[in-house]
Amino acid sequence: MGVTKEQVESALRSKFSPSHLEVVDTSGGCGASFKVEIVSEQFEGKRLLERHRMVNGALADEMKDIHALSITKVLTPDQWNKQQQSQTSQPVA
Amino acid sequence: MARALSSMLLKGFRSMEYSRTTASASGSFLQQRMRFSSSVPNDSDTHDDFKPTNKLENSEITLKDIVEQDIKDNHVMLYMKGDPEQPRCGFSSLAVRVLSEYRVPIHSRNILEDPELKNAVKAFSMWPTFPQVFINGEFIGGSDIILNMHQNGELKEKLKTSSSE
Numbered sequence: 001m002g003v004t005k006e007q008v009e010s011a012l013r014s015k016f017s018p019s020h021l022e023v024v025d026t027s028g029g030c031g032a033s034f035k036v037e038i039v040s041e042q043f044e045g046k047r048l049l050e051r052h053r054m055v056n057g058a059l060a061d062e063m064k065d066i067h068a069l070s071i072t073k074v075l076t077p078d079q080w081n082k083q084q085q086s087q088t089s090q091p092v093a
Numbered sequence: 094m095a096r097a098l099s100s101m102l103l104k105g106f107r108s109m110e111y112s113r114t115t116a117s118a119s120g121s122f123l124q125q126r127m128r129f130s131s132s133v134p135n136d137s138d139t140h141d142d143f144k145p146t147n148k149l150e151n152s153e154i155t156l157k158d159i160v161e162q163d164i165k166d167n168h169v170m171l172y173m174k175g176d177p178e179q180p181r182c183g184f185s186s187l188a189v190r191v192l193s194e195y196r197v198p199i200h201s202r203n204i205l206e207d208p209e210l211k212n213a214v215k216a217f218s219m220w221p222t223f224p225q226v227f228i229n230g231e232f233i234g235g236s237d238i239i240l241n242m243h244q245n246g247e248l249k250e251k252l253k254t255s256s257s258e
Contacts, residue, residue, distance in 0.1 A: 048241060049234050056221055063221050068184065071237050 002030050003062045015058040016040035019077050026070070033068040039080040048074070106202050156213035164227040167200035169252070172214045173224040174205050181205060184236040188224040191236075191243045195252050229254060 005025045012021055020039035027033035036055065043051045051074040056063065063069065075083070164170045169192060175181030177189045177199060192199050204211035204223055211223070218225055218232045226233045228251050233239065242248035 048238055049232070052234060052238060053219070069222065070184070 002027070002032050003034075003065045005034070008034055008036070008059065008062055008066075011059055011062060012036070012038060012055070016042050016054075020080055026068070032066060033070075034066060035070045035072055037073040038071070039073070039075045039077055041077060043074060044076045106200070156210055157217055159210070160214055160217045163200070163202065164230045164232075167198075167227075168229060169197055169199050170227040171199055171201040171224055172204050172211075172227075173201055174203070176203050177201055182223070184222075185224040187236045188226060188239050191239050191248070192226070194243070195249070197252055228252060 005023050008023045009021060012018060012023070016038060018038050018040040020037065022037040024035040025033070026035050038055065042054070046054070052071055055071050055074060056069070059066070059069065073080075073083075171177075171188060171192065173180060173182075173185035173188065175185055177193075180186035180189055181203075189199070189201075202210065204214060214223075214225060215221060218227075220232065220235065222235055224236055224239075226235070226239055233242070233251065239248065242251065
C-alpha cells in the first residue's frame with residue numbers, strides 16, 4: 001500500500017541529517033503524494049538538479065509507491081537562514 | 094498501415110516543425126521508430142511491407158536514440174502527461190504554464206501514450222517522474238525545479254542561450 005509520512009521522514013533523516021525537515025502528505029491520506037522541504041549541509045556546493053537527485057535517490061524504495069513527490073525546498077542551512085530572515089511572515093516549522 | 098505506424102511515432106509529439114513527409118530528416122527518423130515497432134514479436138499488425146529497407150536495418154536504433162534526437166532537435170523539449178493544450182497532471186500543467194511565460198516554442202511528447210518511451214526517458218535522464226524538461230539538450234529537471242528556476246531567474250538565462258549555432 002501507500003507510504004507513510006513517517007517513512008519518508010525517517011528515510012530523509014537518516015540520509016541527510018537535516019536541520020529542517022517538513023514532509024506533508026498531500027494525497028489526502030493514501031500516502032501516494034508528498035511535499036517535502038529539507039535543509040541539510042549535505043546540499044552545500046550542489047546544484048539544484050543534483051540536490052533533487054539526492055532526495056529522489058534517498059527515497060528510491062518509497063518512490064515505487066509514491067505517485068508525486070514535490071520537493072519545494074532543498075536548501076543549505078545558510079540559504080534557509082537567509083530565507084527565514086527575509087520572509088519573517090512565513091511560519092517557522 | 095504506414096500511416097498508422099508513423100502516427101504511432103508522431104502520437105503525442107507536438108511540434109510545428111515536424112511533418113509527416115518521409116523525405117526529410119524526420120522521415121528517416123520515422124522509419125527508425127517503425128523498425129522498432131515492427132520488431133515486436135507476434136504483433137498481428139506487422140507486415141512485410143514494413144520491414145526496414147534502408148541501411149539502418151542492422152543498426153541498433155533504440156528509444157534512447159529517439160530521446161536523444163528529440164532533445165537535440167528541440168530547444169525546449171518537454172516529456173509530459175497529456176499535451177500542452179490538455180495536461181493530464183497538475184505537475185505537467187505547471188511546467189507548461191511556467192514555460193509558456195517565455196513565449197518560446199515548446200515541443201512535447203505525451204508519455205501516457207507510450208509506456209516504452211516513458212521508461213526510456215526515465216532511464217535516459219535517471220529521473221523518476223514526469224514532467225521532464227530539456228533545454229538545449231540538457232536535462233533541467235521536473236516541475237519543482239522549473240518553478241524554482243523561474244522564480245530565481247535562472248530559467249530566463251537558460252532559455253536565452255539559443256541552440257542555433
